[in-house]
Amino acid sequence: MMEKILLKTEAADIEAYIKAGGYQALRKALAMKSEDVTAEVKKSNLRGRGGAGFPTGLKWSFIPKANTKPRYLVCNADESEPGTFKDRELILKNPHLLIEGLAIASYAIGAKQCYIYIRGEFAKETGLLSDCVNEASKRGYLGNNILSSGFDLNIAVHRGAGAYICGEETALLESIEGKRGLPRLKPPFPAVVGLFGCPTVINNVETLASVPAIIEKGGDWYSKLGAGKSAGTKLFSVSGPVKKPGVYEIELGMPFKKFLEDYAGGMLEGSKLKAVIPGGSSVPVLTAAEALKMNLDYESVQQAGSMLGSGGIIILDDKACMVETLLVLAKFYHHESCGQCTPCREGGGWIEKLLRKLEAGKGKEGDIALIYSIAENMLARTLCPLGDALAMPVMSFITKFRPEFEAHAAGNGCGKREAGSGKSTQ
Amino acid sequence: MSYKISEKTRAKIDELRKIYPQKEAVLIPALHEMQKEAGWVSEDAIDALSACLGLPYARVKGVVTFYTMFNRAPVGKYHLQVCRNISCHSMGAPRILSHLKEKLRIAEGETTEDGLFTLSTVECLGSCGTAPVIAVNEKYHENMSVEKTDMLLRELGLQQ
Ligand SMILES: Cc1cc2nc3c(=O)[nH]c(=O)nc-3n(C[C@H](O)[C@H](O)[C@H](O)COP(=O)(O)O)c2cc1C
Ligand code: FES
Numbered sequence: 203m204m205e206k207i208l209l210k211t212e213a214a215d216i217e218a219y220i221k222a223g224g225y226q227a228l229r230k231a232l233a234m235k236s237e238d239v240t241a242e243v244k245k246s247n248l249r250g251r252g253g254a255g256f257p258t259g260l261k262w263s264f265i266p267k268a269n270t271k272p273r274y275l276v277c278n279a280d281e282s283e284p285g286t287f288k289d290r291e292l293i294l295k296n297p298h299l300l301i302e303g304l305a306i307a308s309y310a311i312g313a314k315q316c317y318i319y320i321r322g323e324f325a326k327e328t329g330l331l332s333d334c335v336n337e338a339s340k341r342g343y344l345g346n347n348i349l350s351s352g353f354d355l356n357i358a359v360h361r362g363a364g365a366y367i368c369g370e371e372t373a374l375l376e377s378i379e380g381k382r383g384l385p386r387l388k389p390p391f392p393a394v395v396g397l398f399g400c401p402t403v404i405n406n407v408e409t410l411a412s413v414p415a416i417i418e419k420g421g422d423w424y425s426k427l428g429a430g431k432s433a434g435t436k437l438f439s440v441s442g443p444v445k446k447p448g449v450y451e452i453e454l455g456m457p458f459k460k461f462l463e464d465y466a467g468g469m470l471e472g473s474k475l476k477a478v479i480p481g482g483s484s485v486p487v488l489t490a491a492e493a494l495k496m497n498l499d500y501e502s503v504q505q506a507g508s509m510l511g512s513g514g515i516i517i518l519d520d521k522a523c524m525v526e527t528l529l530v531l532a533k534f535y536h537h538e539s540c541g542q543c544t545p546c547r548e549g550g551g552w553i554e555k556l557l558r559k560l561e562a563g564k565g566k567e568g569d570i571a572l573i574y575s576i577a578e579n580m581l582a583r584t585l586c587p588l589g590d591a592l593a594m595p596v597m598s599f600i601t602k603f604r605p606e607f608e609a610h611a612a613g614n615g616c617g618k619r620e621a622g623s624g625k626s627t628q
Numbered sequence: 629m630s631y632k633i634s635e636k637t638r639a640k641i642d643e644l645r646k647i648y649p650q651k652e653a654v655l656i657p658a659l660h661e662m663q664k665e666a667g668w669v670s671e672d673a674i675d676a677l678s679a680c681l682g683l684p685y686a687r688v689k690g691v692v693t694f695y696t697m698f699n700r701a702p703v704g705k706y707h708l709q710v711c712r713n714i715s716c717h718s719m720g721a722p723r724i725l726s727h728l729k730e731k732l733r734i735a736e737g738e739t740t741e742d743g744l745f746t747l748s749t750v751e752c753l754g755s756c757g758t759a760p761v762i763a764v765n766e767k768y769h770e771n772m773s774v775e776k777t778d779m780l781l782r783e784l785g786l787q788q
Binding site for chain 1: 647648649650652653654655656657659660690691694695696697698712713714715717718719750751752753754755756757758759763766767768
């Protein structure tokens with residue numbers, strides 16, 4: 203049976219949430235020693251759901267014990283990686299699960315102030331979260347002396363203002379501090395010098411919402427869900443030409459083929475699966491054949507040649523032109539580069555320009571190799587992984603769909619160009 | 629010309645100060661408040677805010693220019709923001725965009741003469757499962773088509 207944790211109850215209303223057993227995990231956590239809460243999360247093998255998959259309990263344990271400065275918990279609700287729309291769903295359907303997770307995590311790391319950094323475009327979601335924080339405070343789940351435990355916590359909802367880079371954790375901290383979102387050089391890591399120069403843990407919405415169940419039922423229980431080192435359940439957001447695009451919670455390890463058929467409803471009539479970007483737009487693309495062999499867990503997706511990332515599964519069908527699709531992504535990453543690192547700032551621009559020429563049928567033979575080599579030179583040569591986030595799609599698109607790029611370079615296009623494009627629905 | 633920060637926004641800024649240990653952290657929330665009131669962030673508004681927070685002009689301007697949501701020129705009553713990213717693109721955003729350009733007779737980044745509509749493209753709105761998406765001011769319109777776009781324009785008062 204498929205266990206559901208994150209979208210099990212859909213209760214935006216606090217009464218309904220409490221009735222369904224909500225805030226009991228917080229009560230239980232507050233009766234434990236804070237180290238034991240962290241130990242339980244370590245035992246669960248929960249890994250960060252924001253993209254990097256870093257072990258959550260381990261991250262919490264990096265907060266230096268002897269440091270007497272205030273500590274902060276920051277919840278990353280920036281959700282700007284193209285193809286990713288799971289955190290929004292979680293916030294809308296189960297906001298108190300997130301708030302309960304924030305309270306437990308704050309207790310574990312000793313934070314009295316938590317900030318939820320939410321992308322500026324999520325106006326409705328911001329309002330909902332603020333309301334829910336107020337309701338939880340009124341009922342004594344937040345604020346001073348929570349549930350008579352002596353633990354105090356305030357949560358503030360902080361709106362971003364339109365910048366993909368602010369999803370990167372250190373750019374996010376700069377942004378809360380009221381600055382341009384420029385990623386910081388690491389080390390020092392945020393656990394030591396984070397928000398306002400203080401020890402800080404940054405976790406994704408989905409990661410934190412997974413915590414209450416771990417406390418309630420135990421780390422051992424959670425670690426047995428899913429597949430081996432990929433423990434637990436995960437939200438996958440699937441978009442593109444499928445019958446039922448949307449957000450689905452599954453235990454990690456499900457064959458992609460089953461997910462596509464049973465959850466996403468299969469391809470739209472008249473569409474044939476061509477390629478899959480399995481973890482948000484910045485991970486390598488997979489051919490249909492590669493994707494159909496993999497399972498949806500960290501190890502299997504990596505074995506297939508890509509990354510599980512945020513779980514934003516982007517489906518491309520036979521009507522998609524790979525040169526044009528890559529151009530869409532190149533334009534995005536070029537635009538979103540913060541400009542600090544030359545390879546990302548300039549490389550992104552060069553790649554976009556060359557792809558634009560290629561797509562318009564004005565490219566030359568050497569352009570493909572040139573684009574590839576620019577990407578190769580961006581890889582792992584920047585402060586933050588935004589450079590990689592363009593380099594990886596570029597290298598994989600060219601490697602796996604080279605004949606399409608060559609046809610464009612020869613001026614033949616792909617025969618798919620129609621006025622205005624947007625071909626999948628035509 | 630000078631810009632006066634309204635009493636309401638000032639009160640809001642004071643309120644916000646309590647949430648953060650450093651005054652500079654109020655900057656972005658304050659800009660949101662000011663834009664909510666004026667519709668955009670003018671040079672004078674930047675001046676006024678830098679005075680209010682005691683921060684250099686360049687410090688505030690640097691932030692305003694970094695974030696795409698701050699409008700640096702007035703926008704129409706309805707700001708149509710068409711997502712141009714991957715899933716919206718493959719599900720038909722380019723056709724919707726060219727349709728909007730034709731209907732409104734403006735290019736990207738422009739405002740109709742009557743001041744009703746501004747047309748922009750934006751990056752992924754985090755709603756790819758209901759692609760294509762158009763945000764009108766702060767509201768998402770999902771699963772759009774050319775037909776639904778026409779209906780939307782009529783509802784918003786486009787005169788034919
Ligand atoms: C360019 C870039 C954008 C990112 N965007 C997001 C985002 O929107 N949401 C998110 O949770 N993590 C994002 N991340 C990952 C964060 O840096 C960080 O790893 C994550 O928030 C940590 O939380 P987790 O351990 O719970 O996954 C992004 C990273 C990069 C490099
Ligand atoms: S691609 Fe348009 S909302 Fe994500």
